[in-house]
Amino acid sequence: MALSLIDGLVFAFLVVAMTLVRYDFHTYLVNGPGMLVCSAIALVVFFIGGPLAIYRGRYRRGSTDQFAAIVGTVALGVGIMWVVEFAFASRLLIPTSVPITAGALMVVIKSLENWIRRNLRQRSLTMSGASRPTIVVGAGNQGMLALDMIAQDSHNEFVAVGILDDDPAKRHLRYNGIRVLGPIADISAHVDRTGAGAVIIAISDLPPEDLSRIASNLESRPVEIKIMPKLSDSALARPEPDAHDVAGLRHRSFRDVSLEDLIGRKPISTNIDDIASAITGKVVLVTGAGGSIGSQLCRQVARFDPARLIMTDRDESGLHATELGLEGSALLTSDDLVLGDLRDPAFIDTLVAEAKPDIIFHAAALKHLTFLERFPEQAVRTNVGASLDLLNAAVAHDVDAFVHISTDKAAGATSVLGRTKFSIERAIASVAAVTGRRYMSVRFGNVLGSRGSVLETFVAQVAAGDPVTVTDPEVTRYFMTADEACELVLQAAAIGGPGETLVLDMGEPIRIADLAKRVIALSGRSDAQIVYTGLRPGEKLTEALLSPGEANSRPNHPLITQVPITPIDLEKLGALIAESRDPLVFTHRSALEAHLTRLLDSEATPVTDDATDAIGPVSTASGIAEPDVEPHDTGVGR
Incomplete structure (x- = not known):
């Protein structure tokens, strides 16, 4: 009034x-x-x-x-x-x-x-220090919306002090008293001049290399970078922390920059009809369902309305988290949740016999390269023995399709992890050649945000104030998100042929040192240091997705290479597994590793109809369903 x-x-x-x-x-x-x-x-x-x-x-x-x-x-x-x-x-x-x-x-x-x-309000907020001076990058519609959101925020967390844009036509633009200061390339100078403590990226289609350049320009300055999400982004309505966010926290509307933003993965395109026809109405078994890849794979499979989705793991907490993500509750009473150890061959046979799956996604494995170099017998027992037991059970119980999750370490393998995974790729090729069934492997690299991944390690080190450890300044790795990996795995399962290894397009390899610098820049901790520890045994400076002699042929999908794999002698592979289970193996680990290397380097025995007889005896050597499957060697120093 x-x-x-x-x-x-x-x-x-x-x-x-x-x-x-x-x-x-x-x-x-x-x-x-x-x-x-x-x-x-x-x-x-x-x-x-x-x-x-x-x-x-x-x-x-x-x-x-x-x-x-x-x-x-x-x-x-x-x-x-x-x-x-x-x-x-x-x-x-x-x-x-x-x-x-x-x-x-x-x-x-x-x-x-x-x-x-x-x-006056803006000046008082700036002078009092109650709000962080903020520069908005982008003077388009997104930028104007960002300025409105800042002005309307009752928490007064930010106060806009300027806009940056490369469009010359907007050089003299003002909006609600906030003017365009200059081009984006001069961001460091404008941050210094205005004392900005935050930068909000409000360009929806900003190329990832430009975003990386902004982060690089601000590396030495304690400036937090935020992203103005698209209106369709679910982050607008989800205030809880996200595993992919660098700092693990979200503002009410402006989200933290994720490494997916900096890596710039191109949007994938899959054929939904192909995937649906392969899964809808089918009984699906997922091993390692409590891990990063396994749990995401379960969520993707559930979208396509399978007749039944059976999830197994030896990690009860992992299964609990997976059911909670799928159902919104986790009573652990469902018959579709199976707690068991894949190192028990009787468990494997009983599981497959009772579930009668149409398709098996085998996502259980040991994955940490350095550990497996030290304990090769565990790698052979788990990655080879358990996989071969599961493959044997699939043949015995007439499973139509089998998809083994492999790793880019299998290409030109130099590590125990890579060799064990490649040996199963070849074993699957041997079995598929005899049975004619659609048994295949899918090969991809490191998964962002999974447990033990480079992202998790870097963020933890920065948060603790420790140096960020990288093996070598020039080490590079391939990366993709769990969503991308699992969606392409399902696509591969729909188009793959018997015995093939399907290699997912991972885009361009990323320098781990650059990744570490981005994490440090985005954390606002300009004092964090990078320490180079040197490559560990079995590690490569660069990874390849294809071995020498493997052709990059993509007949069915632009992002999936379909590689024919040379079969392996299953009897010799069984002997390797038996050696890994010898009680005295701990005294001759190097001999076991040499045996694995010789086996993969040898020529494959021609596959005959009698080859299936070689599968049975191997079933005595089984492995553990580990809770995570991400192929790990990310170049992170320990």
């Missing part, structure tokens, strides 16, 4: 003032009663219209909607004055220009009031 009264008094004063100005302050020429009646109209219009239309809580103060209501109220007052003037022209004559001039000045005054209030 008080604001309405003040506005009414101001409007009435303007009517009087403009009337006097119109007559050059010759008061004897002024029609006093007419002037007073029009002033009263100005007062009453705002006194009544203010509470009803402007200040009743319908509009945010200073918003364009409220300003439109003010303009409408002014126009109503001017209109009534005109009606009164023409109705009583003989008695209350005042110049027609007075209501128009007074109304225009009223609009100008209210505009100026909003501008002053906004700038």
Whole structure:
């Protein structure tokens, strides 16, 4: 009510003032009663219209909607004055220009009031230190929306101090008192000049290399980088921490920069019809269902309405988390959750016999390269023995399709991890050659955000104030997200042929040192150091997705290479597994590793119909369903 009264008094004063100005302050020429009646109209219009239309809580103060209501109220007052003037022209004559001039000045005054209030608020927030000075990158629609969100934030976390944009046409643009300072390339200079503590990226299609460049330019400055999410981004409605966020925390609307943003994975395109036909109405078994890849694979499979989805793992906590993610509750009473150890061949046979799956996704494995170099017998028992037992059970119980999750370490393998995975790729080729069934492997690299991954390691080191450890300045690795990997695994299962290894397109390899620098830059900890520890046994400086001699042929999908794999002698592979289970293996680990290397380097024995007899005896050597499957060697120093 008080604001309405003040506005009414101001409007009435303007009517009087403009009337006097119109007559050059010759008061004897002024029609006093007419002037007073029009002033009263100005007062009453705002006194009544203010509470009803402007200040009743319908509009945010200073918003364009409220300003439109003010303009409408002014126009109503001017209109009534005109009606009164023409109705009583003989008695209350005042110049027609007075209501128009007074109304225009009223609009100008209210505009100026909003501008002053906004700038005083911004200045007080900046001076008090209650809000972080913020630069918005992008002067398009997203940038304007970001500025509005900053202004409307009741927490006053940010205060905008400038905009950056490369468009010359926007060089002199101002929005709500915030102006474009210059091009994005000069961001470091503008951060220094304005004292900005935060940068909000408000360009929806900003190339990842540009985002990386921004982070690089700000590496030595304690500046936090935020992303203005797209309106469809579910992050807008999800305030809880996300595993892929560098700092693990979200602002109400502006999310943290994820490494997916910096890596710039191109959107994948899959054939939904192919995937649906391979899974819908089928019984699906997923091993390692409690791990990063296994759990995400379960979520992807569930989208396509399988007849049944059986999930097994030896990690009860992992299964609990997977069911919670799928069902929203985790009572652990479902028959589709199976707790068991894949090192037990009887468990494998019973599981497959009772589940009668149409397709098996084998995502259980030991994955940490350095551990497996030290304990090769565990790698052979798990990655080879358990996989071969599961393969044997699939053949025995007429499973139509078998998909083994492999790793890029299997290409030109130099590590125990890579060799064990490649040996199963070849074993699957041997079995598929005999049975003709769609048994295959899928090979890809490191998965962002999975347990034990480079992202998790770097973030933990930065948060703890420790140096960030990288093996070598030039080490590179392939990366993709769990969503991408699992969706392409399902696509591969739909198009793969018997015995093939399907290699997923991982994009361009990423330098691990660059990744570490981005994490440090985004954390705002300019004092964090990178320490190079040197390559460990079995590690490569660079990874390849294909072995020498493997052709990059993509007949069915632009992101999936289909590679024919040379079969392996299953009897010799069984002997290797038996050696790994020898109680004295701990005293001759190097001999076991040499045996594995010789086996893969030897020529494969031609596959005959009798080859299936070689599968049975191997079933005595089984392995553990580990809770995670991400092929790991990420170049992180330990």
